[in-house]
Amino acid sequence: MNQIPNASIAVKAVNVTKSFGQTQVLRGVDLEVRKGEVFCLLGPSGGGKSTLLRCINHLETPDDGVIWVDGAIVGYELRGGVLHELPPRVARAQQRKIGMVFQHFNLFPHKTALENVMEGPLVVLKQGKDEAQTKALARLEQVGLAEQAHHYPSQLSGGQKQRVAIARALAMEPELMLFDEPTSALDPELVGEVLSVMKDLAASGTTMIVVTHEVGFARAVADCVGIMVEGTMREFGDPETVFSNPSDPRVQAFLAAVIEQDF
Amino acid sequence: MSPHADLRVELAQLTNRTYQVRKLSHPGRWAAGIIVAILVILLVAAFAQGQIDWPVVAEFLTTATIMKGIVNTLLISALSMILGLVLGVVFAMMKQSPNPVNKAVAEGYIWVFRGTPVMLQLLIWFNIALVFPTIGIPGVLSWRTIDVVTPFVAAVLALGINEGAYMTEVVRAGLLSVDKGQSEAAATLGMSPAQTFRRIVLPQTLRVIIPPIGNSAIGMLKTSSLATAISARELLNATQQIYFVNGQVIELLMVAGIWYLAATTVLSVIQYFIERHFGRGFDGQQAARKVEPLEAEGK
Known part of the structure; x- marks a missing residue:
């Protein structure tokens, strides 16, 4: 990269490009998120929001461009001007510093809430069972689910599942939290409890990138919002400016539709 | 005419809040039940009076030769099943692999071993010494194949490798x-x-594949009787050894039947x-029970 990002930047993406077969999903996306900042990514579905998020966490590999997270390029090493793919072990060490919350929770159904939260610390961080359990219970407490520690996911509501998933990601003590439409699969009355956990998390200074359709949440919590349409970042800036004065006609149409729905 | 004409009730007639209900009687069910029961009784009576010397069955049920046969049947079945499962997991992963060579090899394996009769495979393994008279590492170690591939080993190899082809698809x-x-x-957890x-995929896979594996295990227990054809000393072979001598054919086949049935019954319980x-x-039920230790864990 030509300029070295300064110390306050947590994530920087430059020209991220990704195609699936013939479909170009990301067409050279740039992004900059500061440490401790909450960045909300909005836009019509199919715009590439989730794909960008998955590239940041190395679940997908960009065809072109780089993603820089907290001091290193995701999935690659820059040597002599060439990006060398990282061996899996090193890539995994990067991945575990980035927490991810999925739209469909992806909790491990054969493990209790507590075991879900303990899994990473136990297996990856090699914590002792007692230490992992104590910390996991504290994480569940943090998302208000200490009571449900021994419930299996099938015994939890959607909102509770998503809170367990957040606790599971937090248990790895990530430097960055990614949320991929965390409330889109929830019944309307359960959205609030998840958003409230995320608000607490934002207030505690965690760097967060949130793909969401919740304009209200973005307005209230985000330090910065971006709106992606057809694989490009059409709007980027503080929420007030972006929501009240969008310049792009596609963004205007999108916001008109979601805000009308949202009031 | 529409049946509704007869079923008409004026609202004014609905005076009660509760009514006595009279369910349909099912005379057909009763008749069918009685006929089937009679047929079963006749069948049982026929066998009881038929030319089966039941005391002989009882006598041979627990003789040493039979017991040894059972042990070998269980061993052959268990070892074949384990071999089949291991091969199934390995080849299933190869078939999922992005590597085209692995994929092709897995498909070839299924094609050959699922496409030929297991009896044929048993006979080939039994006669493998005709193909490779000795086995080992050339110049270092060498055994006569006939000493290594005993009927027992041939049975395990044939049944296990055959089972693996089916297990690959199940897994x-x-x-x-x-x-x-x-x-x-x-x-994302690293x-x-x-x-x-x-820790994640296999336990969830097992939940889905245990019922078909249970079926296969029961099938394997019975299929292992084919190994009598290559004179492996399993249960059916043991009964044959005895009736070739004493001529009590049906009695000894009954003995084998009783033991196979007992073994498959036990397997069904284990599967459960x-x-x-x-x-x-x-x-849901089982999980709810597991919730209880919550209080106990407050230490």
Whole structure:
């Protein structure tokens, strides 16, 4: 990269490009998120929001461009001007510093809430069972689910599942939290409890990138919002400016539709 | 005419809040039940009076030769099943592999061993010494094949490798049934592919594939009787050894039947408990029971 990002930047993406077969999903996306900042990514579905998020966490590999997270390029090493793919072990060490919350929770159904939260610390961080359990219970407490520690996911509501998933990601003590439409699969009355956990998390200074359709949440919590349409970042800036004065006609149409729905 | 004409009730007639209800009687069911019961009684009576010397059955039920046959039947079945499962997991993963060579080899394996009769495979393994008179590492170690591939070993190899071809498809179906999001969630925690497979994917796969594996195990127990054709000393072979001498053919076949039935019954019970174990998190009842230790854990 030509300029070295300064110390306050947590994530920087430059020209991220990704195609699936013939479909170009990301067409050279740039992004900059500061440490401790909450960045909300909005836009019509199919715009590439989730794909960008998955590239940041190395679940997908960009065809072109780089993603820089907290001091290193995701999935690659820059040597002599060439990006060398990282061996899996090193890539995994990067991945575990980035927490991810999925739209469909992806909790491990054969493990209790507590075991879900303990899994990473136990297996990856090699914590002792007692230490992992104590910390996991504290994480569940943090998302208000200490009571449900021994419930299996099938015994939890959607909102509770998503809170367990957040606790599971937090248990790895990530430097960055990614949320991929965390409330889109929830019944309307359960959205609030998840958003409230995320608000607490934002207030505690965690760097967060949130793909969401919740304009209200973005307005209230985000330090910065971006709106992606057809694989490009059409709007980027503080929420007030972006929501009240969008310049792009596609963004205007999108916001008109979601805000009308949202009031 | 419409039946509704007869079923008409004026609202004014509905005076009660509760009514006595009279259900249909089912005379057909009763008649069918009685006929079937009579047929069964006749069948049992026929066998009881038929030319089967039941005391002889009782006498040979627990003789040493038979007991040894049972042990060998159980051993051959268990070892073949384990071999089949291991091969099934390995080839299922090869078939899922992005490597085209692995994929082709797995498909070739299924094609050959599922496409030929297991009896033929038994006979080939039994006669493998005709192809390779000696086996070992050339110049270092060497054994006569006939000493290594005994009928017992030939039976395990033939049945196990044959079973593996079917198990590959069973395991693959199980692997496909686990949502991709599970591996992704494990990846975001930094788990390695091996850890993800063993701790996340495999337990969920087992839940799905235990019922077909149970069926296969029961099938294997019975199929192992084919090994009598290559004179492996299993249960059916043991009964034959005896009736070739004493001529009590049916009595000894009954002995074998009783033991096979007993063994498959035990297997069904074991299957039930294994299924219950791997159903945790999916079976509401069992999970609810597991919630209790919450208080106990307050230490």
